[in-house]
Amino acid sequence: MKTFKDKVAAITGAGSGIGQALAIALAKQGCNLALSDVSETGLANTVALLQAFPVKVTTQKVDVATRDEIAAWAKTVVEQHGKVNLIFNNAGVALGSTAEGVSYEDLEWLIGINFWGVVYGTKEFLPYLKQSGDGHIVNISSMFGLTAQPTQSAYNASKFAVRGFTESLRQELDIENSGVSATCIHPGGIRTNIAKAARMNNSVTSLGMDPAKSQDAFDKLLRTPADEAANLILNAVQKNRRRLLIGADAKAVDAIQRLFPQGYQKLFATATALQARFMN
Structure with a gap:
């Protein structure tokens, strides 16, 4: 996909952060938009930022964890726009907890x-993307989909899963040569609200960590602007890249994993323990 002009892009989690930045970046290039989020207020804020651009924008409140809602939205997008070329499975949440201390309810959430949400978004939109003849799936993993960290077992599990799912999908699409491709995105710390909205429980105290201080420390690591991340993602789509690392932190984590595929765990555990001692 060399141009986004007159294409139709569906974006989950479009009410803030990377999703909102993607909507603005695509609108600047003449791409029509179908936006979803669980927050209607967030969607309204994004729509307000898009008023200066002569593109069609539709919105729908969608819980990506509910398959029927994603399926209904995908159908509605095609009805409203006549086609859909891109799906950005961007919606995501964070959770700080030990593997032992995480509740089944939080893990399932x-x-x-x-x-x-990524699986539903991919599967429900894929038939429509194939019908368009020029489609692309963008799934947001994380640098935490490259290595594992203490207190992030649930998040790591989800992002490793997104990576595996998307890499397998990309190979299948290559074989089919159907006009649809896929890219897996591994952002580092992007300046969004994910840290403030993250769930954090007291199980981390067993590692010598303070939940509130840990959440603040996480927020301070979010350095890359969302609009910069969005532009890099769109460039990766145009170049049909298989994966994209965003930020010096993601590139550093990737390098550490390559150099120390087992040893990085001891390195990260030691760093986490030292950080907890320093914060206390």
Whole structure:
């Protein structure tokens, strides 16, 4: 896909962060938009930012963890726009907890959004993307889909799953030569609201960590502007890249994993323990 002009892009989690930045970047290039989010207020804020662009914008409140809602939205998008060329499975949440301390309810909540939301978005939109003859699937993993970290077992599991799902999908699409492709995105710390909205439980105290201080520290690591991330993602789509690392932190994590495929775990555990001691 060399141009986004007159294409139709569907974006989940479009009410803020990367999703909102993608909507603005695509509108600037003449791409029509179908936006979804669980927050109607967030969607309204995004729509207000798009008023200066002569593109068609539709919105729908969607819980990506609910298959029927994604399926209904995909059908509605095609009815409203006549086609759909891109799906950005961007919606995601975060959770800080030990593997032992995480509740099944929180685990199911996070996996439902971060993984099943990607699966539903991919599968429900894929037939329509094939009908367009020029389609692309963009699934947002994370640098936490490259390596695992203490207190992030649930998040790591979801983002590793997105990576595996998308890489397998891309190979199948290559074989089919159907006019649809896929890219897996591994952002580092992007300046969004994900840290402030993250769930954090007291199980991390068993590792010597303070939940509130840990959440603040996480927020301070979010350095890359969302609009910069969006532009890099769109460039990766145009170049039909298989994966994209965003930020120096993601590139560093990837390098560490390549150099120390087992040893990185001890390195990260030591760093986490030292950080907890320093914050206390």
